[in-house]
Structures are given as structure tokens and as C-alpha cells.
Amino acid sequence: MHPWPATPEQAIALQEELRHQVDPTDSGAEPPRYVAGLDVAYDGDRLAAAVVVLQELREVDRAVVLGRTTFPYVPGLFAFREIPALVEALGRLRITPDLLVCDGQGLAHPRRFGLACHLGVLTGLPSVGVAKTAFVGSWAxxxxxxxxxxxxxxxxxxxxxxxxxxxxxxxxxxSVGHRIGLGTAVERVLGLTPRYRLPETTRAADHLCRQALKGSS
DNA sequence: GCGACAG
DNA sequence: ATCTTGTCGC
Known part of the structure; x- marks a missing residue:
């Protein structure tokens, strides 16, 4: 496919190329049966990437991958730091998710290609981005x-x-990642937050990658 | 030029 | 992301 970028310049070029493949419509927005939460925890250059699949808010599958950072954190290029390990973790699942809930932005990105868009395009799966803080844009x-x-x-x-x-x-x-409209994305997020601020999927993945990282040190 | 800047 | 106790409020 594409060579994985080694420099920020190459990474930006890849985003500019792949951004056109994003489908911001409800083409894959049927009510999802399996919703996956993805997150990565760090300890120096070590990392643990986790994916947890929920069906009606109950865990039905999970996968964790331990590895090392291969790309520095650069605002706007965050995806290149987490994608390799997350894609590997997704590949270890028994169940293919119907929706990916990513910890970061989707279209709310300088080049309209945040982590959620990137993961969606790479996997072909519907995806949404749920970030804890804003990155770009203005709002009330x-x-x-x-x-x-x-x-x-x-x-x-x-x-x-x-x-x-x-x-x-x-x-x-x-924000929209891939194959889902913004209205539906918000609807899904609200359905995943019956009790806490963050989606149950995100919370589950966060707990898993953290404990995996600790248990491996 | 000066800040701001997903995790 | 991560460093970090107690504390205020539901």
C-alpha cells in the first residue's frame, strides 16, 4: 500500500492524499451491534494499544498490543503515533466492529484528517472521533x-x-471519522455515555491499555 | 512575528 | 500522554 512516513513532511503528504477518501455520510451508519473503543497508553517509549468491543455496552471482545513509539507527538500528526499499534490490535479481534470510537479528532483537524478519519479509511469501517479537548475551530x-x-x-x-x-x-x-454523518455520530456518542462524560468504549479501552502497560513493566 | 497546539 | 492528594459535590 503506502510506505509508512518517516518524517513529518511525508506524514502530511499522506494525509493530503488520503483525506479525499473520507466518506462523511451515513453510508455505514446502520445501528451498530459491535462498537469498539480504542486507546493507547505510554511509558517513555513503550506503549500499549487496546481495543475493546462492546455489544449493548457489554464487553464481547478485546485485544491489546505492546510496542514502542515510532513517531513523536506532533499536533496534527497524532495518528502516526498510534495507528500502527491500533491497527495491529484491531487485527487480533475475533469480532469485526461495526463502529470505531476513537480517542481524538476526525474531521476537526487542520487538514480534515484526524485519527478517526485515518483509522476509518485504513480499515474501511465506520468511525467517529471523540476528543476531550478542542484542537481546531471555534465554538460556543x-x-x-x-x-x-x-x-x-x-x-x-x-x-x-x-x-x-x-x-x-x-x-x-x-467529529466524523468515516462512513457516518455528524448527526448520527453525536447520536451514537450519547448512546455510549449513559453515566459518564466519556463513552463506555473509550473508558474500557483506557483501562485495558493502562493495566496492560503496568503489568508488562 | 507571537501564541496555540488531539494524546 | 504523564507527573499527582485531597477534596468538593452529586
Whole structure:
């Protein structure tokens, strides 16, 4: 396929090329049976990537991969740091997810190709990005109650939604990854946050990669 | 030129 | 991401 970039310049060139393959529509948005959460934990140059698959908020599959960082953290190129290990973990699942819930941005990215878009395009699976903080764009504070939203705007374009997933808690930043529309993406995120600020998928993956990293040191 | 900057 | 205790509030 494509050679994995070794420099920031090559990484940006790859994003510019792949961004055109993103499908920002509901083409793969049938209510998902299997929803996967993905996350990576670090300890120096060691890392643990985890994927946890939930069916109706109950875990039905999981995979963890231990490895080492191969790319530095550069704002805008975050995906190159986590994708190799995450793709390997996805390959170790028994169940193929119907939706990937990524810890980071999708279209809410300088080149409209954040981690969620990249993972979606590489796997061909529907994906959404759920970030804890904003990266690009401007927005208004959404209302105080769960379900309230406001547009995340970049260059006059709505690239995501700021979503209040719990009453009086900081909102999360939801953006389209691949094969799902923004409205549906927000709907899915709200369905995954019945109790906490972050999706149950993200929480499960976060716990798994952290314990895996510790248990391997 | 000066800050800001997913995790 | 990670460094880090207690504490305020539901």
C-alpha cells in the first residue's frame, strides 16, 4: 500500500492524499451491534494499544498490543503515533466492529484528517472521533444539560459538534471519522455515555491499555 | 512575528 | 500522554 512516513513532511503528504477518501455520510451508519473503543497508553517509549468491543455496552471482545513509539507527538500528526499499534490490535479481534470510537479528532483537524478519519479509511469501517479537548475551530459553550450541543466551526465550515454528555460536566468534541454523518455520530456518542462524560468504549479501552502497560513493566 | 497546539 | 492528594459535590 503506502510506505509508512518517516518524517513529518511525508506524514502530511499522506494525509493530503488520503483525506479525499473520507466518506462523511451515513453510508455505514446502520445501528451498530459491535462498537469498539480504542486507546493507547505510554511509558517513555513503550506503549500499549487496546481495543475493546462492546455489544449493548457489554464487553464481547478485546485485544491489546505492546510496542514502542515510532513517531513523536506532533499536533496534527497524532495518528502516526498510534495507528500502527491500533491497527495491529484491531487485527487480533475475533469480532469485526461495526463502529470505531476513537480517542481524538476526525474531521476537526487542520487538514480534515484526524485519527478517526485515518483509522476509518485504513480499515474501511465506520468511525467517529471523540476528543476531550478542542484542537481546531471555534465554538460556543453548549447548554448545561446532557444532550446539549453547539457547532465546532473551522473556516466557516461545521467540522464537529461540542457535546455535553452529562449535566454540568465539560463537553466532548465529536467529529466524523468515516462512513457516518455528524448527526448520527453525536447520536451514537450519547448512546455510549449513559453515566459518564466519556463513552463506555473509550473508558474500557483506557483501562485495558493502562493495566496492560503496568503489568508488562 | 507571537501564541496555540488531539494524546 | 504523564507527573499527582485531597477534596468538593452529586
Amino acid at each position: 459553550e453548549p447548554g448545561p444539560s446532557r444532550g446539549a450541543t453547539s457547532d465546532l466551526v473551522l473556516d466557516g465550515e461545521v467540522v464537529g459538534q461540542v457535546v455535553r454528555t452529562q449535566n454540568k460536566t465539560k463537553p466532548v468534541f465529536v
